[in-house]
Amino acid sequence: MLRLEPRREPSAVMRALSPALAVLLTLIAGFIAFTLMGYNGALAIEQIALAPLLDPVRWPDLLIKAAPLILIATGLSIGFRANVWNIGAEGQYILGAIFATGAALATWEMSGRWILPLMLVAGAAGGAAWAAIPAFLRVRWKVSEILVSLMLTYVSIQLLYYLVRGPWKDPQGFNFPQTRMFSDSQTLPAIIEGSLVHLGVPIAIAVAIIAWILMSRSLFGYSVRLVGMAPQAARHAGFSENRTIWATLLISGALAGFAGALEAAGPFGQLVPQFPANYGFTAIIVAFLGRLDPLGVIAGALLLAVTYVGGELAQTSAGLPQAAAGVFQAMLLFFLLAVDVLARYRIRVGGPAHARAGA
Amino acid sequence: MSTTIVISIIMTILIAATPILLASLGELVVEKSGVLNLGVEGMMLCGAVCGFGATVATGSLLAGFLAAMAAGVATAMIFAFLTLTLSANQVATGLALTIFGVGVSSLIGKPFVGRTVGRLEPLLPAALSDHPVLRVVFGYDILVYGAIALTAATAWFLTSTRPGLILRAVGESDSSAHAIGYPVIAIRAAAVAFGGAMAGLAGAYFSLALTPMWADRLTAGRGWIALALVVFASWKPGRLLLGAWLFGAVATFELQAKAMGATWLAPEFLAMLPYLATVVVLTLISMRRAGAEGSAPACLGKPFATA
């Protein structure tokens, strides 16, 4: 009989190896599944998992897709460490875009280097303000932040619809629901002239690194982790749980809002009803793939970006339906989550009785 | 408003509430055992497509609903294996399960797009179910009554039966339950399977009763509402019933207000109503609880390993 036995320390070797093992298992399972479905399994796998990585033309796509995920998941991972479950990052992301667009429309026909930073700050403030609602309700009346933040996501989508169809509609836009295109002063520049990669990419990576330092080296990081792991001990140590709730929700909201502002000022260049793209929800998965560690989040976001871009490639080249690419993505997540067990547990064969003698 | 309209509104509310109630009842039992499965939407979609497929193949609605429950259980078992056997993170696994369900249901459903089947008809004879007034009580299909009966049965099971008490004990303190000798993992797996069966049934209510057809993403996010409802009801089956009706009422009010010509509000604000109402009601409930700890099962979402 197979049995799991916890390791005293998570195995560093297995932690490093398990993602590779998961990817390998997914490739094998995907090959079998796609072949059974009647597609060219080898080609499909190659297109989904390898083509985006091997082809330098696709690299900017990966970075652009990963940037908002990195920002949002970094914020979420801090909150999740403290057992603060912000499930509504999608709403904060939308509010960030709304605030940034508000700043852009208010500075219409102005120009200057200060406009773009203003939009980004407004976006972060908008996301934080939206996250402040669940924070307030949780601290004041212990209302579940999971539910409030999730419900507010639906509200924010309708608010976005209202703005782009009503007061913010582009007067030259043939009555279609969209705002004006942002001006040059309101648009995120590319990091290198002519490249698709915009300034948001290095910013996102920098934010993740700063968050990593904050979480691993500062008293704040320590207090967050302690509140999450041992609330009793945290209380004795004088760390306020309420302050942690406020801080983590505001940080994750601000980062999600910041991501929304970057996405609006960068790839979109205007606000449209199609702005919500589920980044807020996907980022939850990214946060866990990254094991709630900001550096891991970067890797997790890039991995998911590969499956998105690769899924599109496989649709055109192997005729694989989009749903099959979704199943592949889900299998990858399943395997990643499953093999993680190897880092935390030893697998033993045999009865349980004597195994713990040494521990 | 005429009586006919009032009756019709009440019936729309009760019917709209039924699939959400079924799915959230399942999730409530899952969460009571200390497990958080966010994959309800995915399980519902698998149930919806398998139920529809089985009915197309056999011509039997019963076969459809049974197949839907089986499909729900099968998808739930993926979740159970990962989170219970391998102690994987439940939030991430549940979200992955939804991605999986959306994809798999679309693949399975390809041959069924554009087809339809005879819908689930009212349970009672037309004399009662078509009666202009009495239909408000007697005019429903078996699952509307079934969902209400199951709510009562679940409440009874959780509070008054020995297995129910054990299930709750596992959710409140898995280590003590284990120490007494209860098989924590097996009990949780059974709860997750029940949750899957109910989600599958709820999904099939869309594809066989509400809108008898299959199209991709047929349930359009109702699984998330079901999840919200469990928290909203603070893990009490009775409140779940009220919550499902309230949600149905607000959603129906939105549409009825528009049909009556309420143009004083932009449609976007009307569409916000169900969600804002949920937040407001939840806050009111929490205020009354004033300071008491939330009633979530103590072990909710935490992995358990025999160590």
Added chain:
Amino acid sequence: MSRKTVRNRVTDLKGNKMTRMIDRRTILAGAAAGAALPLAARDAHAQAPMNVGFVYVGPIGDHGYTYTHDQGRLALQKALGDKIKTNFVENVAEGPDSERVIRQLAQAGNKLIFATSFGFMQPTAKVAKQFPNTYFEHATGYMRDKNLATYNARFYEGRAVIGTIAGLMSKSGKAGYVASFPIPEVVMGINAFTLAARKINPNFETKVIWASTWYDPAKEADAAKALIDQGCDMITQHTDSAAPLQAAEQRGVFAFGQASDMKNFAPKAHLTAIVDDWSQYYIDRTKLALDGKWVTGDVWGGLKEGMVKLAPYNDAMTPQARAAADKIQADIISGAVHPITGPVKDNKGAERLKAGEKATDEALNKMDWYVEGVQA
């Protein structure tokens, strides 16, 4: 982009069709040259099919808008056989994701790319600038370029036909309209429908419910039920699922299908449907591209061009309604009737079109007001 990358991409495109490596290489040479040099492509197309790409906003299994475009793609593939190879990407989110997909299709050597949703407009325009030798076609938008054409269908002409039928068949004189969002496309449909019905019955009313979604079957069904509760005995819709028809069937009122023939969802209720048929347009444009005669343009096709069609009438339709429906179709096709012709007052009483004045295409594309008799 390097030539080498083109080569790799095209290998992939063909890979699943070819069984032997050697064949793949032979084909590849022609296709790679074609992707890089548009003139050479014409000479090469005898051995190398031209790639035609489609970008869809929904799943092809939605049985609605995207489904009709995919039917058009299948018809195109069937009509032109091995001269072309069609590729598609479904469920593409509007915005940056679509820009990536469109660019990728262009990089992969698709010579002609159809972007089938309004939200793909800016991304298509951006990519079109980067690939001057690729032809782009954007549905329902207004941005054009040397290599970017637009196309759309005059769905409102079909709406005028079903409005006529509703005017004749409705006993209560009230129709329920399950609509998605108040964009010009939807608004002009509501107006064309109501004007046609009021020509028959001057007191006809159209009640609109904004479902605030393109696709949510349960909500669409409930919206239809709410409209039926309010006395509407004709249900029509501008959302994607067949659910409103099913609700009409259950409640015993009539309804009209959307985008494709939906009769089997509601055999009794389904009077007819406005059918989108993109196939002829796709075939025509692809032939032009094959022959090197493609030029940009703006096509807005209706009943006359066959881009909008009516599904076969239900047996329940009265002879009178059949005759009237046939007549207005013929009149629209001949140009004798424009569905939105004055005198038209809006539902706040202001005059919008003088007697005999026809709504211009520009006015239609900006429409944000409702004709008399609409409750929206």
